Amino acid sequence: MAGELVSFAVNKLWDLLSHEYTLFQGVEDQVAELKSDLNLLKSFLKDADAKKHTSALVRYCVEEIKDIVYDAEDVLETFVQKEKLGKTSGIRKHIKRLTCIVPDRREIALYIGHVSKRITRVIRDMQSFGVQQMIVDDYMHPLRNREREIRRTFPKDNESGFVALEENVKKLVGYFVEEDNYQVVSITGMGGLGKTTLARQVFNHDMVTKKFDKLAWVSVSQDFTLKNVWQNILGDLKPKEEETKEEEKKILEMTEYTLQRELYQLLEMSKSLIVLDDIWKKEDWEVIKPIFPPTKGWKLLLTSRNESIVAPTNTKYFNFKPECLKTDDSWKLFQRIAFPINDASEFEIDEEMEKLGEKMIEHCGGLPLAIKVLGGMLAEKYTSHDWRRLSENIGSHLVGGRTNFNDDNNNSCNYVLSLSFEELPSYLKHCFLYLAHFPEDYEIKVENLSYYWAAEEIFQPRHYDGEIIRDVGDVYIEELVRRNMVISERDVKTSRFETCHLHDMMREVCLLKAKEENFLQITSNPPSTANFQSTVTSRRLVYQYPTTLHVEKVINNPKLRSLVVLTLGSWNMAGSSFTRLELLRVLDLVQAKLKGGKLASCIGKLIHLRYLSLECAEVTHIPYSLGNLKLLIYLNLHISLSSRSNFVPNVLMGMQELRYLALPSLIERKTKLELSNLVKLETLENFSTKNSSLEDLRGMVRLRTLTIELIKETSLETLAASIGGLKYLEKLEIDDLGSKMRTKEAGIVFDFVHLKRLRLELYMPRLSKEQHFPSHLTTLYLQHCRLEEDPMPILEKLLQLKELELRRKSFSGKEMVCSSGGFPQLQKLSIMGLEEWEDWKVEESSMPLLHTLHIKVCPKLKKLPDKHLPSHLTAISLVNCGLEEDPMPTLERLVHLKVLELGFISFSGRIMVCAGSGFPQLHKLNLSELDGLEEWIVEDGSMPRLHTLEIRRCPKLKKLPNGFPQLQKLSIHGLEEWEEWIVEQGSMPLLHTLYIWDCPKLPGGQHFPSHLTTVCLYGMYLEEDPMRILEKLLHLKNVSLCQSFSGKRMVCSGGGFPQLQKLRIYGLEEWEEWIVEQGSMPLLHTLYIGDCPKLKELPDGLRYIYSLKNLKVSKRWKKRLSEGGEDYYKVQHIPTVEFDY
Structure with a gap:
């Protein structure tokens, strides 16, 4: 595999020399010689890759080639950029600071000669190690034969792992025994999923063996030979009595033509089942399939990691995808x-x-x-x-x-899952290895990933030439998904892969391969400068979740090409000089807090940069030198909104390679940005008429995504003329923040045939019958339109619409009607901020696919539609609606409802009743701000599957109902008149997590469910020590006390908290003394005590808790608890002691 990756780099260098040949005038001979050397090198790399498992010396040579190629690319590309950009004032001074730059053609000629000598030397070394110039494509190292033997499967292998396959086997057997329509069935999925096991169970099933006259099992694998596959099939299909040595010899001596004819005739006259196990490519199937006649006696079962293995023409085909085990x-x-x-x-x-x-x-x-x-x-x-x-x-x-x-x-x-990786073409290997950047369970944004790949020039020219980067990224992700190496699905609204992630085991393989190839250096916490600078040799570096990063001190690798920071929150960038990193192609500083809010002017020296992201970074000033970055294809300046006034210089017009541009939401009013030259843009976000002219948009005909803020006075005609020609738009957002634009009666016509997502925040009082929305629209958001007439009669005719949001002041009328048959594809409906809306009628068969309904801040809506709420609703949220009647009788009839939220005077009655057998599928219920609710009755049999219940600020509710046999998590907030929480014997038997906020008392010990594992108390200010109750909960593992005790003394008794592992105590302002008896909390491993100003000392009993691994306390105790301190003996056994603010 190393050889393939290096071959990919060699090809990139070849392309650079070929495409920019005119810039090497004066050194043509040297360039021609280098290209010849590279061509020779590629042939040697084929053999080196085949021998990579058997010789460490060969692997060393391959690594040496990688360094040679990358070094050459760095120098030659810098030379090219100097020739292209050096005529600009000031740029030559910047380029000269590159340590590898050559000032004239004489030196570039010398350097190319030096590269050629290095190549000659490494080829000589490779020859001495036994690597030969590999010309024949079908070369087969003995190792390949060994691998094929390892992967070979047999129909009678022992199945020690036959678990949970009965249903799948039954279903598949049905396709072969009962279904005559299906000729070919495939089982696809990632390596190790059990495809072969499943196929084997089907192959040996009694009903299958009785159904078919002949059965054949062949293991195909990656490096199969066609003749061998046909021989094995024929050997299995021949009658057993004919199996003699002479017959075997006869089959082995057959030509491919004879084998094909024999098999064709045999399958034509018999009912046969053939299993082709572990077939890898569609091309493999294409060469095997000529043996199958058009007659229907035979059936075929395939197993593959690749979903693109499809059935022959005019043959009904079924693909079965097993799921991972529960x-x-x-x-x-x-x-x-x-x-x-x-x-x-x-x-x-x-x-x-x-x-x-x-x-x-x-x-x-x-x-x-x-x-x-x-x-x-x-x-x-x-x-x-x-x-x-x-x-x-x-x-x-x-x-x-x-x-x-x-x-x-x-x-x-490792071996089984790695096979999928080894089979990838070289460019997809690079794509897959790039996923090693991301932490476990990280949802990777495919859009960002696509631009990473493009910036590193991983895209194949035949895929990338003239294509949209996002489209190419989707093609590559789809290929990895089809090979079951990446998990992702196309979004129903955008038809794109929005996020992806790796199966845990495939991620481990990805990390292992990335480490083997020195593809990437990963660090979670910046180590000391000395240690780190000596270890970073990879050309890519990713920091995962740093708190502080000092670029100048920590990173000293002048060959670094990619620096990415992944974080869940802001982080401090202590040094922002990039003077030693001038070969960077990718720089992602998401959520960085830059010192003084200024991006250093030395950013302009990174002339190779293709990708720069300052998304959500705290930056107020972008330097003029940014204009030097002529190769940028991705520039994200969507900086933090905490930066109220941002300066962006008018230098973007020179970045004519840009495909993605996100501007700050807030730019100084006096700033004017000229953007008309950016005709290659595919995404433009936060375009504002305050800083730019609508006229600049006219030439951006490649745009797929456009968001516009209309601030300066604008006419409808100007807007239409500026964006009317952008016929490929897929997403359009227009926010009117002060343009004073008023639409004509007919409104705006959006004639974009590819448009899928549309958001309008502008005055548009009427949608006339002549109004035409794009027919492929899947998502529509309307706000501040002040529509005077019911929009539903027009919108419900959008046949592809899947999500509709009518937000604040989008409709100023009183009645809306959803007609029968309307909104045939709608899945999510949100209606918010319609202050005049009173009546909603829903006719039968309207919105048949609706699963999510949100109605919020519609205070005049008095009731829900009585009969025809869509029956497939799974989630409903009703907040700040003026419902006068108990909504439960209407809602509990929705048999598929799983999530329900009622909040903020949605119901003003005193009593709420949930009838028996109601809400059969409800999993999660949230009741909040129901000021009038005094009594809640839950009859037996109601909500049998409820597992999460949250009750917030229902001040008159005095007690909870009993029942809830499946409840696992309960949160209670601000029940001011709570008298007692009585849990009858056997009630809530599965409850394991309890949160209580702002309630006046703690339930007695006898009323706590016995299986609780987590208890969190917030803002309760209990007068009595809560430990005496909590320590008797035998399964308790996590306890948090935050502002929940107003007393002075707490005691943890010996034998108490037998399972407790984590304890967090915070904000106990009156707490002075804590006693921990020996034998208490024997399994505690994490303890945090914060903001308890009167606590005099840590308890002596901590020294008996030998399981304690992590302790975090106030820094005022640092002296006492440090070595030599008076309380050091209490904590000296704890591996990690931290001191908080």
Whole structure:
């Protein structure tokens, strides 16, 4: 694989020399020689890649080639940019500061000669190591034969992992036995999902063996030969009595033509089932399929990682995608492998081992192979200590571990999942490795990812030439999804892949391969300068969740091409000089807090930069030198709104390669930006008429996304003329913030045939019958339109509309009607801020697919439609509506409803009743700000599946109803007249999490559900010590007390809190003394105490809690708790002690 990746880099360098050939006048001979050397080098790399597993010396050579190629590309591209940009005033001085720059053609000639010598030397070394110039494409190293043997599958393999497949097997068997319409069935999914296991169960099923006269099983794999596949099929289909050595020899001697003819005739005359296991490419199927006649006697079962393997023309085809195992089934499979003993006395599986096992299988993500690998590793480990040690780094163990449920040690997760990676073309290998940037469970934005790829020139020229970057990115993601290496789905509103992520095991493979190839350096916390500067050799660097980063001190790698910061919040950029990083192509400083709010002027020296993001960064001043960045294709200046006045110089017009531009939401009024030259733009966000002219938009015909703020006085005619020619728009947003534009009676005609998303915040009092919205519109937002007539008769005719939001003052009338058959595709409806709306009629069969309904701040709406609310609703939110009647009788008939929110005087009655058998699917219920509610009655059988209940500020509600057999999480806020919370025996038996805010008292110990694991108390100011009640909860693991005790003394008794692991105490202003008796909290590992000013000292009993690993306390105790301090003996056993503000 290393050779393929380096070949990709070699091709990029070749393209640079070819495309910019005219700029190398005077050194043409040297360039021609270098191109010849590169061509020779590529042929050697093919052989090197085949031998990468067998020679460390060869791998060293490949790494040396990578350095040569990258160094050459850096210097030659810098030379090219000097030739293109150096005539501009000041730029030559900047370029000369590059350490590798050459000032004239004589030196570039010398440098090219130097590169050629390095190439000659490395080729000589490769030849001495046995690497030959590889000309023949079908070269096969013996290792490939070994790999094929390893991957070969058989129809009768032992199935120790047959778990949860019964339903899938039954369904698939039906396609072969009962369904005559389906000729070809495929089972597709990622490696290790159990496709072969499933196919094997179908192949050996009694109903299948009775249905077919002949059965054949062939393992295809990556490096199959056509003749071998046909020979195996024919051998299986021949009658068993004919299986003699002579017959076998006859088959082996057949030509491909003879094999095809024999098989064709045999399949024509028999009812046969053929299984092609592990087929990789559509092209493989194309060469195999000529043996299948058009007659319908035969059927075919394929297994593949690639969904693009399709059926032959005019053949009905079904693709089956198995899902990963659910938690219960994962545990069953794990037990079969990890506990294979017959005599339970051999070793004891204690409770801790069981919990560790349950936790570890979560990392397997339901992938059967990963569960088998884990079970195999644990099967011979007999103590809880062994299990605990393995669980600490479970990811790397799973990927790098070996199985013991198979005789072949190579059959590990790493090996099986890596096969998918090895099969990728080189450009997709780069795309996949780029995903190593992102942390576990990170939702990766495909748009950003696409521009990363484009900035690093990973896109293939044949895909990228003239195409939209976002489209090419979607093509690549789709290919990775089809190969089951990336998890993503197209968004129903945009038809694009919006986010993607990796399965846990595939991510481990990605990290492993990235490390092997030195593709990327990942750091979560900036280490010390000395240590880090000596270790960073990769040309890509990502910081995950830093708090502070000093670029000048920490990063000293002049060859760095990519610097990305990923964060969940703001972080401090202590140094912003990039003088040593002038080869950067990608710089992502999302949410950075820049010193003084200024981006350093040295940013202009990064003349190779293609991607620059300051999204949500705290920046107020962009320097003029930004104009030097002529190669930028992505520029995100959508900086933090905390920056009230932002300066952006008028230098953007020179960035003619820009495809994506996001401007700040707030720019100084006097700033004028000329943008008419940016005709390659595909996305333009936060365009404002305050700073730019609408006329500039006319030439941006490639735009797919455009958001406009109309601030200066603007006419409808000017707006229409400026954007009317943007015929490829897919998303358009127009916010009128002061243009004083008034539409004509007919409104605005949006003649954009590709438009899918439209948001309008402007005065538009009427949608006439002549109004035409784009027919493909999927999402529509209207606000401040002040429509005088009901918009529903027009909008309900938009056949593709899936989401509709009518926001503040979008409609000023009183009645809306949704007609029968209207809104056939609508899935989500939000109506907010319609202050005059009183009556809503919904006719039968309207909005048949609606699943989400939000109605908020519609104070005059007195009731819901009685009969015809769409029956498939799953989520409803009613907030600040003037409902006069109890809405429950209407809502509880919605049998698919799962989430319900009623808030802020949505119901003004005193009593609310939930009838028995009502809300059969309700999972989550939120009641808030119901000022008049005094009594809530829940009859037996109501809400049988409710697992989350939140009650906020219902001041007159005095008690909770009983019941809720499935309730798991309960939050109670501000029940001021709460008298008692009585939990009857057996009520809420599954409740594990309890949050209580601003309530006057704590329930008595006898009233707490016994299985609670988490209790959080906020703002309660209890007078009595809460510990005496809480410590008796035997399953409690997490406790938070925040402003919830007004007394002076708390005691944790010996034997109390037997399972507690985390304790957080904050804001107890009167608390002075804490006693912890020996034997209390024996499993506590994390303790946080903050803002408790009168607490004199930490309890002596902490020194007996040997499980404590993390302690965080006020910095005023630092002296006492540090080594040599008077209380150091209490905490000296704790590995991590931190001091807060």
